[in-house]
Amino acid sequence: MSTAILEAPVSQIQNVPARQTMNSAPESPLKKLCSNCHLRDLCLPAGMTGSDMSRLDGLMFGRRKVKAGQALYHEGERFQFIYAVRSGTFKSSLTLVDGREQVSGFHMAGEQMGLDGVAQGKHASSATALEDTEVCAIPYAHLTDLAEGNFGTHVVSRLMSREIVREHSLMLLLGSMNAEERLAAFLLNLSQRLKARGYSASEFHLRMSRAEIGSYLGMTLETVSRTFSAFQQQHLLEVDKRHIRIIDLDGLTRLRDARALRDASA
């Protein structure tokens, strides 16, 4: 069974906030300012003015490390924090009635998780670290309490709206693309996000398994694997297990958009 990791006791996973509050120094190493963060242009503070930025700094978010395979939060757990990824990669997933998991997203540095919990006050999905990670825990209540003027509103709302738009495009992918188009779209999306973070856009290491990619893209792990092989044969990629080198970015892009362009000319 591969579920052992998912069943790690909640108490063990959630003991980190306590540790933070025990740090006596007012400016603990675990609480840092957004304005100093190397992710400030990608994360919450993106596009913020000076006054909003200092307000954000006033919140002093706590940090928390999550080891590979451990959960940051579980579906159904009480919603208190929004999390911003500092380092490493997470997956979000839902557990279906039958126990299978459906992956609903992958999250890397500067991206936020947990926004789906606002509606019900409980997390609607689980977040699991795919490698050793660090996050900022942002108390949702602080963010809303801080809604003098329209600071908090805008931060949260913009993040959420972005999430809605992201899910739109995933629906689009699931609803109207075939296996090759889906995997191409996935890889191009990864590539672009890595590039925005200063990593190579053409060569990277996948943090997730074929099964997780398949779940996310709505196909079986075998089809993911076969499609990787097909891309390799078409000289679009070099694939070695989870190491990916994009050889023909344009070709991959054309492939992703192939159906659209073909149909448009019809």
Add this chain to the structure above:
Amino acid sequence: MSTAILEAPVSQIQNVPARQTMNSAPESPLKKLCSNCHLRDLCLPAGMTGSDMSRLDGLMFGRRKVKAGQALYHEGERFQFIYAVRSGTFKSSLTLVDGREQVSGFHMAGEQMGLDGVAQGKHASSATALEDTEVCAIPYAHLTDLAEGNFGTHVVSRLMSREIVREHSLMLLLGSMNAEERLAAFLLNLSQRLKARGYSASEFHLRMSRAEIGSYLGMTLETVSRTFSAFQQQHLLEVDKRHIRIIDLDGLTRLRDARALRDASA
């Protein structure tokens, strides 16, 4: 060509707010209070306390009628309003590169549209009336300006989070259900929403075409049609064009959950 309607000039569609401001009476028939609205338990004010409710009443949202086939807003248009459906049915859709449309949702009385516009300040999808409709136009800026305490934040955020959760379940449907399960899920969802609005849960009229259902559910219109026929043969439904009568609600529910239950026992 069937696109004539979609190409109706924007200016024509958007002249209603002007009409509203020309009504001189402070309590114009086009501006009504949320607290009096027959949809108050389903719409924005759902679950609100007295003070929040009166704050909401202070906003006095304008109304606007949209005829069948006309757009309420278009993808890319400047985002100013959130809309709450008062009567009738809308579809939300994205236009793909090739001109095809991808339907991303259907909206009925008490439901909100337009939240995907917050992220970019532009609408990320279009909303088109499937029959003659009426909406409340809620200026987004008013909602956020009004964020003293945490009133506005909560309203908008809860709506958005709900939207995220809704899209989760659609992704799940698109990623892991077959044609019969998808259509069953769709019909059961409609049935439930109609019931919540005081209509019959077992007999209703579809406002959308087979093609629109297919686009929403990620299948072709032919498969939608065939699946309707199959349901009829299984004595789950009676189908006459767009008129649907659910004969066996439990059977339909079992069918929707079939895969999950089967796999769970495995």
Add this chain to the structure above:
DNA sequence: CGATTCCTTGAGGCATCTCAAGGCAAGTGG
């Protein structure tokens, strides 16, 4: 070293798509 996990590849089957034809209802014009 055996057990386990993850990945790849093959073969066959099936669900869904594609293409095509025809029916029905409503609207339109002669």
Add this chain to the structure above:
DNA sequence: CCACTTGCCTTGAGATGCCTCAAGGAATCG
């Protein structure tokens, strides 16, 4: 008032893309 068009739906037949089942290899771990 009838012929014709148009939009929407249904159904069939054939093609195909993806899934399922199965086997085996490679890397990792205790």
